[in-house]
Amino acid sequence: MLTNDELAQWDRENFFHPSTHLSQFARGEAPQRIITGGEGSHIIDRDGNRLLDGFAGLYCVNAGYGRKEISGAIAKQADELAYYHSYAGHGSEVSITLSKMVMDRAPDHMARVYFGLGGSDANETNIKLVWYYNNIRGFPQKKKIISRWRGYHGSGLMSGSLTGLELFHKKFDLPLPGIIHAEAPFYYRRPELDMSEADFTAYLIADLEAIIEREGADTIAAFIGEPVLGTGGIVPPPAGYWEAVQKVLDRHDILLIADEVITGFGRLGSMFGSDHYNMRPDLITIAKGLTSAYAPLSGSIVSQRMWDVLCQGTDENGVFGHGWTYSAHPIGAAAGVANLKLIDDLGLIENAASVGAYLREAMTAAIGDHANVGDIRGEGMLCGVELTSDRATRASFAPMGSVGPKVVAAMLKRGVIARAMPQADLLGFAPPLCLTKQEADRIVTVTAEAIKEVLG
Numbered sequence: 001m002l003t004n005d006e007l008a009q010w011d012r013e014n015f016f017h018p019s020t021h022l023s024q025f026a027r028g029e030a031p032q033r034i035i036t037g038g039e040g041s042h043i044i045d046r047d048g049n050r051l052l053d054g055f056a057g058l059y060c061v062n063a064g065y066g067r068k069e070i071s072g073a074i075a076k077q078a079d080e081l082a083y084y085h086s087y088a089g090h091g092s093e094v095s096i097t098l099s100k101m102v103m104d105r106a107p108d109h110m111a112r113v114y115f116g117l118g119g120s121d122a123n124e125t126n127i128k129l130v131w132y133y134n135n136i137r138g139f140p141q142k143k144k145i146i147s148r149w150r151g152y153h154g155s156g157l158m159s160g161s162l163t164g165l166e167l168f169h170k171k172f173d174l175p176l177p178g179i180i181h182a183e184a185p186f187y188y189r190r191p192e193l194d195m196s197e198a199d200f201t202a203y204l205i206a207d208l209e210a211i212i213e214r215e216g217a218d219t220i221a222a223f224i225g226e227p228v229l230g231t232g233g234i235v236p237p238p239a240g241y242w243e244a245v246q247k248v249l250d251r252h253d254i255l256l257i258a259d260e261v262i263t264g265f266g267r268l269g270s271m272f273g274s275d276h277y278n279m280r281p282d283l284i285t286i287a288k289g290l291t292s293a294y295a296p297l298s299g300s301i302v303s304q305r306m307w308d309v310l311c312q313g314t315d316e317n318g319v320f321g322h323g324w325t326y327s328a329h330p331i332g333a334a335a336g337v338a339n340l341k342l343i344d345d346l347g348l349i350e351n352a353a354s355v356g357a358y359l360r361e362a363m364t365a366a367i368g369d370h371a372n373v374g375d376i377r378g379e380g381m382l383c384g385v386e387l388t389s390d391r392a393t394r395a396s397f398a399p400m401g402s403v404g405p406k407v408v409a410a411m412l413k414r415g416v417i418a419r420a421m422p423q424a425d426l427l428g429f430a431p432p433l434c435l436t437k438q439e440a441d442r443i444v445t446v447t448a449e450a451i452k453e454v455l456g
Helices: 005-014 022-027 068-080 093-105 119-137 157-162 197-215 241-251 304-317 330-345 348-367 404-413 437-455
Strands: 035-039 042-045 050-053 110-116 144-148 179-182 220-225 255-259 283-286 298-303 373-378 383-387 426-429
Touching: 005 022, 050 437, 068 330, 093 110, 093 298, 093 330, 110 119, 110 304, 119 157, 119 220, 119 255, 119 283, 119 298, 119 304, 144 157, 144 197, 157 179, 179 197, 197 220, 197 241, 220 241, 241 255, 298 304, 330 348, 348 373, 348 383, 348 437, 383 437, 404 426, 404 437
Parallel strands: 144 179, 144 220, 220 255, 255 283
Antiparallel strands: 035 042, 042 050, 110 298, 283 298, 373 383, 383 426
16 A cells, blocks of 8 residues: 555546546545545544444445455455356356345245346346336337436436436436436425325325326336435335335336335345335345445346246247346355345344434434434434424525535544435435444434534
8 A cells, every 4th residue: 555645646647536526636626535444334544544434335335344254255256266257047156146045035026136236237227127028018118217306226327317316417418218207205305394294195196196197107117216215315205105106006007116226135124125115026126235345246136027028038039138247246246145144144134223223313312403403314224314404494505515515524524424415415324234332322423513513
């Protein structure tokens, strides 16, 4: 590791960072942090700062940092078989084992898992599967996808179109045609303050029905949604939402894609969000928690009813013409096998439920009465703190998004990482599932101190 300014210079002169203010970073005006290690819920930078990671990287390091069980499995696999493709029936012991482990954990009506590299490519796969499915069934016009505003489904062309956040559309010529966005199930932002959760759910379902009526059910292939909105606000659904959505989709022969990139493998205190909310998806998108991000890997879990049609399609048309060079990559698969075993052995799903609830309760007790805290919400090991200029009216700060980053920066000075979420003044927390109550207390204490520093 270089410890002089040369590495920092190389970084600013050569590295194209994602989701970064490019010009400010290149000029040296935006912050820079070079990470050298991690342990449990903490990361360590090259200056020796030990930081409590309240966001698990990007919601993904579920098992925590520094797990030798996972890194050792990766090293062993790299030594034995670093790569072979999975085309034309080829596999490896770890890719086959991981597929069995995933399917053992998936809802009962699911049939197979297809592996990719990241959540974005998994949702690109899902769209192709949906289109293929309807072509084989004889419904070539049934292709449109309904997503939701504030949903996040990736940064590709189609997956970025599914995403319902301005940042990922603006100046990229997105969304592409065929993607329609419904209202977000964001109870705090309901149009009328006196709406109950049941009222708000009815409002959302009326919006969905209106879209289907306008577009024509015979043109709509699927509806995609995160069980809990992630990057769009860390928002659990209002009461009865998913049951009501499922009824509408069933009535109109519309598939359900559950994007569980964030919620899969324990983050909600249950194995899958689909089980957590009694959803019955036709496709489940997985990534992040599959390997705890120790190696890239994603998946599309396919329901039995879709699988039967896909098989019919190859009987009629030959080989299924979709694949990625690195599908089911052995190193990613080895990480996945070790990670899922570790999640079970350490009881991390149970810990996510109990410590996650403790985190939200402690956060509410510490800052729930603050004049600028509008809402504290979450589920499992997810917590969002919505900031407002006026609690009574839920008014945003002007400009929106100007306060959250300041609070996050004040937290960082105190050694805790949170995330300032887009299109809001919202503090996001998604710590590793191994978070302890003592670490949760530190997150809460630092959040309260930072809010006081910035907002008084």
